[in-house]
Structure formats: structure tokens, C-alpha cells
Amino acid sequence: MSDLDTVVRNWNTAFTEEVLEFAQPATVNDSEVFGDVYHSLIHSPLSETLLQLEASYAMAVETVCRERDARLADMEARHNKEMTETVAAATNPKNPNMGVSEHDVNALAGHQIDEKELLVSKFESELATLHQDQLREFRGWVMTVHEEYKTSNSIPQGVFPRSESSFSMSSQPEVTALQESFTITLGAQMKQMHNLRVSAANVLDLCRYSSGEEALPQRLQTSMSLYSNNLCGVVLLTDSRVQCMTGLEAELAELCKRSTEFHFPILENQLDTVKNDLKKATVWRQEFWKKKAATEAQFNNGDTEVEMPKKDFSVLQTGDFYLTRHSNLCETHIVFHMVVDNTVEDGNISSRHPVIIGMRNVLKTACLNDVTSLTLPLLLGHKMSEKMTIAWCMKRAELVFKCIKGFMMEMGGWGGTEIKTLQFLLPQDIDQDVFVKLTSMLSTIFRVSNPIRGS
Secondary structure, three states, rough: HHHHHHHHHHHHHHHHHHHHHOOOOOOHHHHHHHHHHHHHHOOOOOOOHHHHHHHHHHHHHHHHHHHHHHHHHHHHHHHHHHHHHHHHHHHHHOOOOOOHHHHHHHHHHHHHHHHHHHHHHHHHHHHHHHHHHHHHHHHHHHHHHHHHHHOOOOOOOOOOOOOOOOOOHOOOOOOOOHHHHHEEEEEEOOOOEEEEEEEEEOOHHHOOOOHHHHHHHHHHHHHHHHOOOOOEEEEEOOOOHHHOOOOOHHHHHHHHHHOOOOOOOOHHHHHHHHHHHHHHHHHHHHHHHHHHHHHHHHHHHOOOOEEEEEEEOOOOOOEEEEEEEEEOOEEEEOOOOOOOHHHHHHOOOOOOOHHHHHHHHHHHHHHHHOEEEEEEOOOOOOOOOOOOOHHEEEEEEHHHHHHHHHHHHHHHHHHHOOOOEEEEEOOOOOOOHHHHHHHHHHHHHHOOOOOOOOO
16 A cells, blocks of 8 residues: 555655646745845836835945954954064074963964954944844845835835936946957857957956946846846856855855845855755755666676766866856856866866866757846956966867857757857956957957958
8 A cells, every 4th residue: 555655655746746727826936026026126217216225225235344354454454463563582592581472372373363353343244234234224125116006107216315426337337458349250050249348357356336326237137138138148267065165155255245135146145055955955956866876787788887977066067067146247147157176277178078067058048048148258267377377278179169069050950049248358457468369269260250441
């Protein structure tokens, strides 16, 4: 009887999850309701007021962050001075009777650590409270104003003071010093037009809003496409650890904390979800390789024992990536965190390298999830190193260009939305002559469209 019950439950689960007729009725949660309301407001005459409110909230958080940074910098300078004087007194052979010992140095170091941790925790608590208050106020304001606007079909008066300043899309500053854009067409029968861009910049500078009124056009662009079919994504290279404590991940986490996230879970909570999903992926991968090994053993009639791959499935592998969603980054809605290792520094990697295969998976995921603008590192690195000679850069760029071109020609068969804008990002300190050579290579490989000139 237990076997029959198990079969019935499995069939019931299969029908409810796979057949639309038997599926559970869709339920709309609060986040979806808020998303619809926000999308309607940002496309209404209230959009400028909404952006001004977001900017004022961001400025309030930025003020606290700047105060924290200044306090920490002053404390660091004071601690360095105190430690230098104490160590000098303890190690000075001319004054052995000053009463300063190694124990005093250790005690001072412990006191300084405690003092810094206390200050950091104080500001973290203050920022967390500020984020929560702003989130509650913002969501309440959006829902209230939308209800009044929907009922009266006029702009509510006195809800939030409108700024008398004006702005235009032309006020957006250029982030990158080196940039070149191209237009190409790909496809055998159904040709598709794409915009390609080669830029040299810090990857996180692209995600950082400008200061003052100059940020309003950027906020408008980001907000209007937040709940649309034209999302923007950035590929960020990281290690196998799902964390936000070191490297670019720490810088990204700090950037996210400098303004309130109104639409998605905070970055730390999203990373916790990724860690939980990684545990499920670990079980799946272990079972997959066991089944594969058993199948190969059957084909070999059991004569040879098939070995399991020597990999730690409990951590992310090279070429794997995970996603985080953001609404408080400049023209960036999705960050693809791709895992890389030291092998990307090798100048002889092939098109079958896990990171190259990972780039293909990123493009496919972007196409299937309405990401129409994507930025990816051309040299598979965010910083220049001694190994990156001119020959190394040219060889690496040629490989990535050709592979990405092949992947883009596959887009038609993937379904979803094809990527319209693809930006190849180079380290900001790359030599200008190398940059010119790489842009010339792009136009050669992709065969850039040229306008028809009259005779």
C-alpha cells in the first residue's frame, strides 16, 4: 500500500507542476503588486517626483557613510600614531626605564581593535535602521500616491515637494575615458542588428551613480527598465567562495550599502539563498556523476572501473556563475558573478575552457531572461598584470571575440530576447595603443556595418 501511495503522490506532483490544467492557481505576492505599482508610477507624470525621493534617500545614506568613512580614517591615523610611539618606546634601548613593555603593546593593539569594531558596529546598526525606515516609508509612499493618482487621475498635491531643478538625458557624464562603439549585423537569413562597445573602465564605476543632479538621468534610465523586457547585466569575475568580504565582492557590497534597496532582498540575503541552492546543486552533481559512472561501467561490461572526477562539488566550479538582482546600481539590474581561477592567466587557453563555456551560459541565461544589454570582461580579468603583454592581450581578445561572435549567432535558436547591446570591458589602466588595436580587431572579426556612400 505504501508503494501505491508513493506512486500516487508522484503522479499528483508531476501533474500539478507540469500540466497547466492541474496547476495550482497563481498567487500574487506583495513584491509583485509593488512592482506593478512602481512600474506604472515611473511611467507617469510622477516619475520626476519619484526619482527625487529616491535621490534624497540615497543622499541621506551617503551622508552617514561619509561620516563613517571620515571617523574611521581619523581613528586609523590616531591608532597608527599611538602604536608607532608605543613600539618606539618599548624598543628604545636608551630608555629602558620608561615602563613600556611588549605586554603594553599587545594591550594597546587589543584596545584599538575593540574600539574600531565598536565604531563599525555602531554605524552598521545606524545604516541598517536607516535602510529599514526608508524602505517602509518609500513603499508606503508609492502605494498611497498610486492609489490617489488612480482614483483622481491627477497628480497628488503636497505628498512630496517637487524639485524645481530640471534635467535632461544629455546631462549624463561619460564614465569611461576610452570607448568605441560599433553596429553589426549577424545571421544567415534573419539578420539581427547588435550594438557593440569596447570600453576601458573600472567595472564598479559603471555601477556607481554620479553625484548631485547628474545622477537623475541615470536613475530614470535604470528605473524605467527595472520591470521591463530590457534589463541590463554585468559580468563580475570572482572566486569560488560565495561571499562579500574580500576583493571586488566586498567593493560591490559596500557600493550596495550606500543606498537603500527598495525592490529586492539585500545582497547578503541573496548570497545566503545562493549558498542554500549550492547545497542542492552539490547533491545533484554528485548523483549525476554517479549515474554517469554506472552507465559507463555498463557499457564497459564492468571490465574497468570508472573513476569519479576529483572535484569538490560542495564549492562552485570554474565557469559557474550565480545572479544577484539590484535596483540601486547605475544602469545595472543583474550581476552575473562568474567563478574564475588562475588558469585564466594562461595565454594558451582554448575555446573549451570552463570560463569560455561559462560566458556562453551567461549569454544564454541573459537571452532567456530579458537581459538585452550586457557588459563582460574582454580579457577575462578586471585588472592588468605583468603577464598581460601586448601579444597576450591580442591573443586573448581574438579568442573571446570569436567565441562571443559564435555564441551570438546561436542566439536565434535559444529563444527569448536577443542581446541588443554588448559591451566588452577592458581594465581602466590599459595602454591606449593596445586599446586601439583591440577595437580594430573587433571591427575585423565582426565585420562592422558601414554606411552606403553616394558616388
